[in-house]
Amino acid sequence: MIPAAPQTTVDVLAIAAHRDDVEQTCGGTLLRMKSLGLRTGILDLTQGEAGTRGSAEERAAEAAEAARLLQVDIRQALDIPDGNVANTYENRLKIAVKVREMRPRVVILPYWTGRHPDHYTASILGYEACFLAGLSKLDTGNPPHRPFKIVYAGLYADVRPSFVVDITDHIEQRFASLMAYRSQYANQSAGSALFVPEEEIRERTFAMARHYGLLAGVRYAEPFVQKEIGLVDDLTLIPVQSI
Numbered sequence: 001m002i003p004a005a006p007q008t009t010v011d012v013l014a015i016a017a018h019r020d021d022v023e024q025t026c027g028g029t030l031l032r033m034k035s036l037g038l039r040t041g042i043l044d045l046t047q048g049e050a051g052t053r054g055s056a057e058e059r060a061a062e063a064a065e066a067a068r069l070l071q072v073d074i075r076q077a078l079d080i081p082d083g084n085v086a087n088t089y090e091n092r093l094k095i096a097v098k099v100r101e102m103r104p105r106v107v108i109l110p111y112w113t114g115r116h117p118d119h120y121t122a123s124i125l126g127y128e129a130c131f132l133a134g135l136s137k138l139d140t141g142n143p144p145h146r147p148f149k150i151v152y153a154g155l156y157a158d159v160r161p162s163f164v165v166d167i168t169d170h171i172e173q174r175f176a177s178l179m180a181y182r183s184q185y186a187n188q189s190a191g192s193a194l195f196v197p198e199e200e201i202r203e204r205t206f207a208m209a210r211h212y213g214l215l216a217g218v219r220y221a222e223p224f225v226q227k228e229i230g231l232v233d234d235l236t237l238i239p240v241q242s243i
């Protein structure tokens with residue numbers, strides 16, 4: 001019997017600039033989607049060679065462990081230079097090739113403003129790559145595909161979310177996935193002026209998730225922004241109590 005080809009498609013794909021970005025902004029949501037029976041994936045645009053701490057090899061091993069903890073079906077990293085994520089045709093094409101391979105229904109991108117240029121550039125780059133992936137004239141060896149929905153992870157954006165995802169059942173696992181990046185988050189001397197102590201990361205992670213959870217009447221949540229307006233059919237089924 002011929003073994004089945006490994007399934008290369010996902011329902012939800014999170015695209016981010018750096019290894020550990022997804023763990024910080026939407027890892028709980030990926031776990032939640034997995035618990036609903038959906039296939040999930042992560043596409044990191046860079047390999048982390050420019051970070052203050054750790055080598056690209058160390059971060060690759062840590063990213064694999066974090067992927068295991070987040071239960072994602074696929075995690076891949078492109079070779080876009082860390083610290084120099086640019087919105088070029090070449091980079092849009094690299095991402096479009098992956099979008100056509102993985103064929104996600106939903107793509108999660110970083111929010112489009114922020115402190116780190118790689119983050120906000122990854123946002124517009126990812127959007128334009130998703131557009132490119134749908135162009136029928138572009139031949140990449142896979143048929144055209146455009147995700148139905150693009151949402152933006154807003155955890156560090158300090159903007160009012162369009163909606164939040166309840167991650168109450170998944171927050172410990174999400175925190176564990178972040179702490180898999182020992183080279184980044186374990187207490188150490190290199191970059192100690194730049195990085196917060198390990199104990200504080202736990203408090204910060206839970207406090208932010210609690211804040212967004214409270215906005216929707218749940219314990220812990222991750223925030224997202226969508227550019228489109230929400231559409232409602234049955235008014236009686238709208239969640240989150242008003243008074």
Ligand SMILES: [Zn+2]
Nearest residue numbers: 017018021119
């Ligand atoms: Zn980052």
